[in-house]
Amino acid sequence: MFNFISGLSLTQKIMAICVLCSVLPVVSITIISQHPLYYSVLLVIAAMLISILLARALTKPIKLGLKSLETGLLNFKDGELSSLLAYKNNDELGKLCLLYNQTAKQLRQEKQWIYQRELMLDKVLQSSPQALLLVNDNKIVVFSNLVSRTLFNSKTQLEGTQLHELLSDAPIQLTNAIEQGVDGLFNIEIDSHDSQTWHLSTGEFLLNNQKHHLYIFKQLTRELSRQEVAVWKKVIRIISHELNNSLGPMSSMLHSAQLLASRVDEPRLARVFSTIDERISHLTEFVQGYGKFAKLPTPQKSAINWQNTLNDLNRQWQFSYTVSSTQSILHADQAQLEQLLINLLKNAHESGSNPSKINIDVTFFSNTCIVDVSDGGKGMSEQVMANALVPFYSTKSTGSGLGLALCREIAEAHKGQISLHNKLSGGLNVQVTLPCR
Template sequence: MRKKSLFRRLLITVCLLFISFSALLSYYHQYYSEHPIALLMLTAGTLSLLIGAFRWHLTPIRQALSALNSGINSLKDNDFSLTIYDQQYQEVNSVIGIYNELTTILRNERMDIFQRELLLDTVIQSTPVALVLTTDSGSIVYSNLAAKELLKQPQIIGSNFFDIYQQLAPALQTAIDEKTNGFVSDVIDEQNIIFHVNCQQFMLNGREHSLYLLKNITTEISLQEANMWKQVIRLISHELNNSLAPIASLTRSAKKIIENPEHVHMLNDVLETIANRTDHLHQFISQYAKFAKLPKPVISQVELTPFLQQLATLIQVKCEINVSSQYAELDAAQIEQVVINLVKNAKESGSDEQEVGVDITQQANLLTFSIYDRGSGLTDSQMQQALLPFFTTKSTGSGVGLALCNEIVTNHGGKLRLANRQYGGLCVSFSLVLA
């Protein structure tokens, strides 16, 4: 479509006015040249025509500016539905086009945001985790169905959270008051109830808000405990059978040797083998007892240089140390045991011992230990279960060592991280806050 032009419109207006004024002036000179009143009337008429013509000429601009003003006010009110009709005048066409394009983009983005919010709200309402969002004064501004069921309130938005959570377990109330993050257990009607509580604070629309996430995990924990006990029983039964079967066989052999004195020289070997199997069984049971009785770390200020030098001497693999701090707060004996166990695992991974190493580095206030090898690494399923107690990839392993290391690190405020290395091998690392 050909664009219209306000300049062309003005030019036509001026030409028509000039022609009209010339015709009127010629008419005046021909018939009314001696009448000044007629001249005044002619002048007034000409001015009226001129004003009317210019108003007619400026009408598209006034309409466009008025529409833009209305549109901008609509944008200020978050209304993106107004579209300006484009009269195809090239002088204002680009401005109107930009406005219409902008409103289309904003309208589409608002629709996308609305759809995402609807999807997010559907997910949040369906989750079994009770979610409560409050202002700094405790007024609830958002919640989901699980929160209403937990608090036994059909409508809680607008209520004060700290006024309606009294029916919760006392330990859960304390966790909410103290904004605890972690597991909380209590006894209700002689039944042990376990909740996972997560409390976070953040700024929203310039105001401080608190988000509370509460989930009853009693059933999940019970199932996990049952599965764990079954696995422990299977492992212990398997290990006992592996030891008791040869012991029983050797005992029968010992009886036959005693009945036949000419073979008495073989009795010592039989008894030695029985003793070895008994020692192995004792060590196996001791490992499980050690895992169950792991003491809490005794945190103290440790001088890092002698501690790390002693650690490097103990592990007897290449050790790179890049630490600038002089002191750290940790249980030196437990952290030393963690590194020794992880290095032992790395050596038993099938890696060349020359490829096993330890890096100890410092980044800001974090002390990081990384133990690496060039073994076979772990599959995705093994990676997911590697830190679970009693899970092992070794034919003779008990599955306790890595879980024990993880518990020690967790008690120090960290967590073991496992990652397969490029070109093969595994890297196990953990970070501790220096102070």
């Protein structure tokens, strides 16, 4: 009997209770009143029919509410959060359905927020300069970014690839580093004359109850090149010091020799001394140029008068300029700032740009001064732009590779920064950001 009752649905149990509650009193009354049997049977049947009809009418809203909740929970199970329940009766089930709808709306908002956050995270990871590789416990790549494709010499996505298949075409040094599975440095030979230094950082964590392995590859070649530049600066300072020690006496002796030669009627001596003087001047200028980069003095800051500074430069270089505010003041080293602008203007004119399209725009934001130098040239390729600020890198046959590097040194000496961007309309825009004080 109890097994039979437990197998009934909630509405069926309610109907059974209603039938029992109506039939039992009728049966008791007929027994006490001693009516004929047929009369008692008719009363019991009538009571049962009436109670069943009333129970069905009363349990119909309950059945609809429970059906709505069941449908909603099935939608939750399938990850569908956009559907809301239409049951709005003012009863306990109506309150449950209302609570369900409120929960569904909140979960839908949180899902959209998580989705946008995942998009942002994916954008950040894809744009990261570090190569990222996520491998599950079955040695299958489940995530990679753009840099990792370049590292593994792949033109397609790495997701879904077996790790051993990926390593089959990878450099042997990279394969060994991954197989060792520990943090460390390794070099990848590009060719017989060049190599790249990478740092590998590894980690393990659980994702969807499955162990995953994360490999982070950071290229240290640029960081090491900065250390190399520091060494070069020291070498340049030593060489410049020794050359200056020699050029000073040579220039003095040359002057004395020219005075002695003036008493001798020999025109060839004048040409010889003139050539020597020219070469000494050229060598002095050459040493001074490298010396500016190797030993940039601490900026001696003063208030910059932009109108006077740009007007003075306009006498040497053709360009247009705008200054957004004459009230805001930049405190910087006048000589170094002029040298920075001269280098940028020189590059702009050498880019093949029409001089009328070369412009300097000075704007102030809060406590920051932004100097934009733009031209209408060809811009820079990806490879050139990646190395444009590296000292001694130049695409010009007669270039020293110190122009933009010196600009960066000056900007960083002022606690600022420099960035380069190709313009959509063509040409290059160099933006120098400097603190006003």
